[in-house]
Amino acid sequence: MTEKRRVLLAVTGLSPQIVTETLYALAVARETPWVPDEIRVVTTIEGAERAKLTLLEPDTGHFHALCRDYGLSGKILFNAEQIQVIRNAEGLPLSDIRTPEDNTLAADALLAEVRSLCADEHTELHVSIAGGRKTMGFFLGYALSLFGRVQDRLSHVLVNDPFESLTDFYYPPATPKVLYTRDGRPMHTSAAKVMLAEIPFVRLRDGLPKEALSHGSPFAALVSTAQQMVAPSGLRFDLANRLVWCGKQAVKLPPANLAWYAFLAKCRIDGLGDEGFVRFSDVDPSTYLAIYGRIVGRSHDKFLATQQAMKNGFEPSLFEQRKSKINRELSTELSLASSPYLIVCRGDKPRMRYGINLDSGAIKITI
Numbered sequence: 001m002t003e004k005r006r007v008l009l010a011v012t013g014l015s016p017q018i019v020t021e022t023l024y025a026l027a028v029a030r031e032t033p034w035v036p037d038e039i040r041v042v043t044t045i046e047g048a049e050r051a052k053l054t055l056l057e058p059d060t061g062h063f064h065a066l067c068r069d070y071g072l073s074g075k076i077l078f079n080a081e082q083i084q085v086i087r088n089a090e091g092l093p094l095s096d097i098r099t100p101e102d103n104t105l106a107a108d109a110l111l112a113e114v115r116s117l118c119a120d121e122h123t124e125l126h127v128s129i130a131g132g133r134k135t136m137g138f139f140l141g142y143a144l145s146l147f148g149r150v151q152d153r154l155s156h157v158l159v160n161d162p163f164e165s166l167t168d169f170y171y172p173p174a175t176p177k178v179l180y181t182r183d184g185r186p187m188h189t190s191a192a193k194v195m196l197a198e199i200p201f202v203r204l205r206d207g208l209p210k211e212a213l214s215h216g217s218p219f220a221a222l223v224s225t226a227q228q229m230v231a232p233s234g235l236r237f238d239l240a241n242r243l244v245w246c247g248k249q250a251v252k253l254p255p256a257n258l259a260w261y262a263f264l265a266k267c268r269i270d271g272l273g274d275e276g277f278v279r280f281s282d283v284d285p286s287t288y289l290a291i292y293g294r295i296v297g298r299s300h301d302k303f304l305a306t307q308q309a310m311k312n313g314f315e316p317s318l319f320e321q322r323k324s325k326i327n328r329e330l331s332t333e334l335s336l337a338s339s340p341y342l343i344v345c346r347g348d349k350p351r352m353r354y355g356i357n358l359d360s361g362a363i364k365i366t367i
Contacts, residue, residue: 004124004151007117008036011110011132011140012043016051017170018131020062022157024171025196026126028070034126039063039078040117042110042140043132045095048083054170056080062170069174084113097133107139114143118152118205125152129199145201154201160193235341235358237262237365239294246341251333253326256302259292260322262365264343266291269360277346277355280319285310319354 008026010019019041027035041051055063056079067073085093086109088102097106117125127144129137137156144154163169168179169192176190236245242258243250253261268276272283289307296303309315323343330338346353356363 004122005038005120006034006036006124006126008039008126008128009113009117009140010039010041010128010130011136012041012051013047013132013136014050015131016047016054017062018128018157019051019055020066020170021159021194022128022130022155022196023063023076024066024070025155025157025194027072028066028171029194030196035072036076036126039076039082040113041083042113042136043083043085044097045085045093047132048085048093051083052080065173066171084109097136103135103139106136107143110136110139111143111146114140114147118147118149121149125149127152127154128157129154130157141199141201146204148201148203148205150203154199156197156199158195158197160191162187163189163192235265235356235363237265237363239291239366242295246330246334246338249334249337251330253329255295256292256306257322257326257329259288259295261326261343262291263288264354264356265363265365268356268358269363269365271360273355274346274353275355276360277353279351279353280314280316282353283314285314323354 008023010022012018019039023036023039027033041048043051053061055061058064063078064073067076086097086102086106087093088105094102094105097103114125114127117123125144125148127140127148129141131137141154144152148154158164159169162181162185163179166179166181166187169189172189172192172194176188178186178188180186234245234247237243237258238245239258239262242255243252244258244261245251264278266287267273267278267283270276272278289303289310292306293303323345327338327342330341334341340358341356343354344357346355
């Protein structure tokens with residue numbers, strides 16, 4: 001069995017110390033050391049500059065000092081290329097995260113990073129949410145919940161007082177030394193304790209649609225998709241107002257497509273065909289025409305034309321045509337959250353049947 005590549009992923013802001021503190025807790029303080037092969041950091045312009053100057057300077061950088069102290073030199077890939085700066089819509093790096101738009105960009109950047117790392121089955125990911133703004137930590141943890149696998153871990157590093165607030169403290173050095181608090185009080189680093197609090201998280205990966213694992217969907221769309229997984233998915237047709245409610249979101253479909261979607265929903269409720277999945281020969285057009293007539297009126301030109309076209313039954317190709325159109329409209333309106341509501345097929349041609357995969361009790365049709 002090939003050993004997985006270990007990656008430590010962290011968010012930082014004005015306190016790059018969390019990188020070395022977390023690395024110390026994982027690679028030095030643990031009974032069974034976990035030494036990453038690579039460290040990646042997501043941050044802002046100022047966070048990146050601080051990380052480069054305080055961690056990566058060849059002579060004075062604390063990352064290099066920790067590696068020398070504890071025999072880790074040459075074992076961990078971590079340089080300026082592993083520091084990713086969040087960018088705005090124009091591609092320019094963000095100096096800080098202060099607006100709702102900045103938060104959205106940060107969420108999408110962190111989601112993309114976690115998705116990419118988790119797409120490689122040969123990686124083992126340890127995610128630290130100790131640094132950066134609180135929203136960044138939340139977004140990073142949520143991204144891991146969406147994409148994390150059984151081998152991945154989430155943590156927050158803890159440091160005892162007063163070392164947590166000492167700007168010169170980055171990790172307990174192998175040779176202890178004296179540091180000074182802001183008020184000039186001397187503190188010996190031998191008293192420092194760096195602890196790792198592992199955080200359990202719910203893994204939603206297996207319940208997401210397959211396209212969500214590789215598709216570059218924004219954070220909000222994926223959260224909506226995940227919500228559909230944990231909340232009951234209801235489908236309600238409001239024919240009077242020409243709407244279908246997919247969960248809590250209303251979707252307006254063209255009348256013919258709304259009628260067809262409601263027709264398949266009624267087939268599911270009534271258990272026609274194969275447990276509500278039907279083909280053109282299982283049902284006659286009267287049920288569809290009754291629904292279509294309620295929506296547009298039985299004297300409408302389009303209704304009369306459709307009635308005439310269906311006088312000898314359904315055209316077999318109509319099922320596939322309507323499926324494609326309705327699914328496209330649902331996907332446009334709901335994005336990845338459309339998955340539970342799409343029209344799906346069972347069986348192979350020429351016996352293929354069409355229907356809605358929701359439980360019949362979750363579907364309601366209001367005339």
